[in-house]
Amino acid sequence: MNYQQQSVAGMNGVELIVALYDGMVRFLYRAIQAIEANDVSGRRIAVKRTLDILIHLQSRLRMDIGGSSAKALAEFYAAIFALCLNGSRLASTVQLKEAIRCVRNVREAWHAIAQDPEVIRLLRENQRKDSPRVPTLVVVPEIQETVTSSWSA
Secondary structure, three states: OOHHHHHHHOOOHHHHHHHHHHHHHHHHHHHHHHHHOOOHHHHHHHHHHHHHHHHHHHHHOOHHHHHHHHHHHHHHHHHHHHHHHHHHHOOOHHHHHHHHHHHHHHHHHHHHHHHOHHHHHHHHHHHHHOOOOOOOOOOOHHHHHHHHHOOOO
């Protein structure tokens, strides 16, 4: 197991979500660099990786638990997906930078949640009950308000 795998193995579900958002930002910056270098293949690969993360996050939403927050995140992911596709199709650094801005905005909300001692306590309790560590949308009601209100796109 390499360092990166060990690092991910020690994360709770919310920290994993933050890491996925960080990955999206990193790949979007790669796509922008590829556009600036006129590297069509590099742009497509970087955008595809971003889309793969979005699809993964979308597939992990729990509408039965998350309610309106899950719906808001589903709409957010769909909007970012469309922005990335269009940005790639048009080779538009402006659209990809807008996607980065939006992703960072929501990422900050997840990061704040990951630092909340009450959330950490609840995550540990849930992890003991459910052995697999699968990031789910909502652990406590306060998360719903934080995630929903932080999206400005």
